[in-house]
Amino acid sequence: MGDRQGGVLTAIGDTPLVPLHKVHRGPGEVLAKLEFLNPGGSIKDRAALKIIERALARGDLVPGQPVVEMTSGNMGAGLAVVCAALGHPLTLTMSEGNSPARVKILRELGVEVILVPQVDGEPGKVTGADIAAAVDVAKRISVEQGAYYVDQFNNPGSVLAHEEGTGPEIWAAADGDLDAFVVAVGSGGTFVGVSRYLKSRHPSILCAAVEPAGAAVLAGKPVTKPQHVIQGTGYGSVPPHWQPDLMDESIAVTDEEAVLWHRRLAVEEGLYVGYSAAANVCAAVKLLESRRLGPDARVVTVLCDTGLKY
Numbered sequence: 383m384g385d386r387q388g389g390v391l392t393a394i395g396d397t398p399l400v401p402l403h404k405v406h407r408g409p410g411e412v413l414a415k416l417e418f419l420n421p422g423g424s425i426k427d428r429a430a431l432k433i434i435e436r437a438l439a440r441g442d443l444v445p446g447q448p449v450v451e452m453t454s455g456n457m458g459a460g461l462a463v464v465c466a467a468l469g470h471p472l473t474l475t476m477s478e479g480n481s482p483a484r485v486k487i488l489r490e491l492g493v494e495v496i497l498v499p500q501v502d503g504e505p506g507k508v509t510g511a512d513i514a515a516a517v518d519v520a521k522r523i524s525v526e527q528g529a530y531y532v533d534q535f536n537n538p539g540s541v542l543a544h545e546e547g548t549g550p551e552i553w554a555a556a557d558g559d560l561d562a563f564v565v566a567v568g569s570g571g572t573f574v575g576v577s578r579y580l581k582s583r584h585p586s587i588l589c590a591a592v593e594p595a596g597a598a599v600l601a602g603k604p605v606t607k608p609q610h611v612i613q614g615t616g617y618g619s620v621p622p623h624w625q626p627d628l629m630d631e632s633i634a635v636t637d638e639e640a641v642l643w644h645r646r647l648a649v650e651e652g653l654y655v656g657y658s659a660a661a662n663v664c665a666a667v668k669l670l671e672s673r674r675l676g677p678d679a680r681v682v683t684v685l686c687d688t689g690l691k692y
């Protein structure tokens with residue numbers, strides 16, 4: 383287990399939960415957890431830290447051993463922070479379709495980044511097939527390097543980070559007074575971990591997944607539009623540790639809505655965040671405007687990453 387005392391790792395988590403009163407004046411209230419404040423700029427720092435600490439504690443990773451992962455950027459940045467702090471060389475594979483800003487950040491954090499050509503997506507729009515191609519390269523490299531392969535989609539640490547961290551933080555900051563939790567799904571770690579914790583505290587808390595319109599597989603719909611702007615989420619397949627019983631509903635968000643809310647959050651709230659964050663707030667507002675919750679309902683969501691990464 384790494385020594386977290388005094389280093390950058392102590393800055394991961396414990397993010398503020400703030401009301402968004404400018405972009406939504408009612409009914410009800412949207413509360414957003416400012417995950418872009420983590421040192422790697424996104425919520426994935428939490429999963430990176432939990433996965434590496436767990437691997438060290440279990441002996442799956444030994445001090446100084448290389449680490450390899452496929453990333454859309456944010457898990458990579460989280461791993462870069464954690465691996466730098468704990469002294470593990472890191473190699474990441476990434477689809478060429480992810481934003482060049484992310485590649486630059488990772489390389490400046492000392493990471494070896496290997497770009498993998500897209501299969502059927504286009505720049506800025508990464509599909510499930512693009513991700514699968516990048517995963518194949520990561521697996522091959524991890525064998526070659528004798529590295530620890532993170533495998534975020536299958537690693538239980540992704541869920542545990544949120545069940546033991548994000549969920550309890552939300553519950554405490556909201557004083558147990560919340561009606562719904564709404565979040566977009568990539569690996570599903572955030573949705574599954576937070577929903578598990580919140581429902582253990584109060585089973586009636588509504589948990590909604592946010593999905594790109596046209597790729598709402600969790601809602602049981604066919605994929606008609608695999609390309610979308612909500613990077614890091616909506617890969618068109620059900621993630622391995624998905625728990626369908628936790629999802630009360632799925633809320634679809636279009637590219638146009640994500641772009642609009644990205645702009646509104648920046649201009650009206652001073653929150654310059656990414657497109658999944660924007661989609662999350664859009665979905666939270668849709669839920670409140672549907673009037674299925676009470677007029678004073680409180681809906682919690684997450685601002686997953688900073689807009690500086692796009």
Ligand SMILES: Cc1ncc(COP(=O)(O)O)c(C=O)c1O
Nearest residue numbers: 456568569570571572614658686
């Ligand atoms: C920008 C962004 N939003 C949302 C998510 C989804 O988080 P999770 O993997 O916990 O479902 C990710 C995951 O990489 C992401 O990069």
